[in-house]
Amino acid sequence: MLAALARLVKIEHSVFALPFAYIGLFVAARGWPGWRAFVLLTLAMVAMRSFAMAVNRLADLPYDRVNPRTQGRELVTGEVGPRAAWVFTAGCAVVFVAACAGLNSLCLALAPVALAWGAFYSLTKRFTWLCHFCLGSVLGLAPVAGWLAVKPEFALPALLFGCGVTCWTAGFDILYACQDVDFDREHGLRSMPARFGVGCALRLAAFSHVDAAAFFLLAGYAAGLSWIYSLFWAVCSGVLLIEHRLIGENDLSRINMAFFTLNGVIAVLLCVGALLAVFLGAC
Template sequence: MSFAKNLATVCRMIKIEHSVFALPFAYMGAFLAAGGWPGLYNMVVLTVAMVAVRSFAMAFNRYADLDIDRENPRTQKRELVTGELSTRFTLVFIGGTALVFVVACGLMNSLCLKLSPVALVMAASYSFCKRFTYWCHFVLGTVLGFAPVAGWICVEPVISLPSVLLFCGVTLWVAGFDLLYASQDADFDRKRGLHSIPARLGIPAALGISTLSHAAAAAFFLLAGWAAGLGGIYFTVAALMGVTLMAEHLLVKPDDMSRVNVAFFTMNGVISVVLFVATAVDLAVGSW
């Protein structure tokens, strides 16, 4: 199998299109730190770093979960399970994306470079969390929650209040939709001895915690806008996105998981992109 074909297959394995979840929040952090356009250089190295670390995390997760994916009917067509990708190629890909991430962080500033090993360890650690804690969804949320902080320190190497509030919002936002996604595997996780809130508390309770997480996330997004001094454009859009988050929960019922992918990908992908666009427009209008 050629390298190009392997690369195309690995892009399917890591669901490269799901970069839409975290990348816009990294851009939000960069734009807020700069008070507008952060410069082409910062945007390029930030994009490379974010795509690299997310690719690293997804490939590592697929490798670490290979034994589980072989048993779960929902995941038996994944590329490592079917043999479309070899474990050797996947390990090389994991090492390569880790190296690209570290180099990209080094091209940002010294703080980003120093924090890059911590980011890699955190990105990899999620893969093992469901083996021992029911709160694995919030661990995943924390990993993606660092996206706006990363964007901020790429431009200005300090930890700021707006980036911390965005971290809280993204953490709860991701945990909320991961709870929806994990509800599909509640029965399998329970039988396999894996830990998740749907398996431990049941799907109705998981959906309730997901709703509360999203309500809190919407509040943190509004607070982040206030801390950053954003205006009416951002707050109007953020409020509408909060309503959208709540509407998401009308799509998924404890006895009907058929529309999880619509809630998981389509609606949540829209939310991250729209919040970033609202931030960029608000900053641009405010500078006129």
């Protein structure tokens, strides 16, 4: 059952948000933040992401049952029942709140807001094509959460990193949504590909990633990170360019490589660049 639940929430996709939470954590601490903050933040991030994904799977169950692409998902096949998924979701929420309580009072006060926003984004595809940016803003909380874990105050570098993650996530979510354009139109779901067509959506995704790269560069500057971070930023920007060269309006065959593999590389590389800048004293 645990393995099925892990597949349900795609636990491996934590690679998208967790590195950015660590960026906020280590940059704010200007070094090692201590085991307490590190472990509690990790627990909070994994629990929050699992909570949001489980809510998304439950909310999308009626659509997943009739979408040929998603009929192998655990809730559809019955490998995980709705009741078990709801219990798991509640458990993730409890773990998240408990981890926030262990960090500081501001994190605890913001925990219900984060949970509400994480659950709300699953509904946005029903009424707005900006749903991709709603999802992006959920992941965009990661670097802010990392910063608040050791410095319970909002700061410009954390907010800029958050904006970067928002645009980056929105961009690759638009790419992923291109494969469901016909299904979304048929069932009245809002997405940029369904609303504007695949060609226009690909251009909007590219624009979002240009914005993301700009925000990441500004965030590094605001945090005082040196050329080490800038070097990794340049490599990540190149990977983003490759990502968009892999996909065309009439060829979505490499969508999984563009969506998961390359974006996982971007998250890890940017995190490594920030941490090297911090620990080598080059910030």
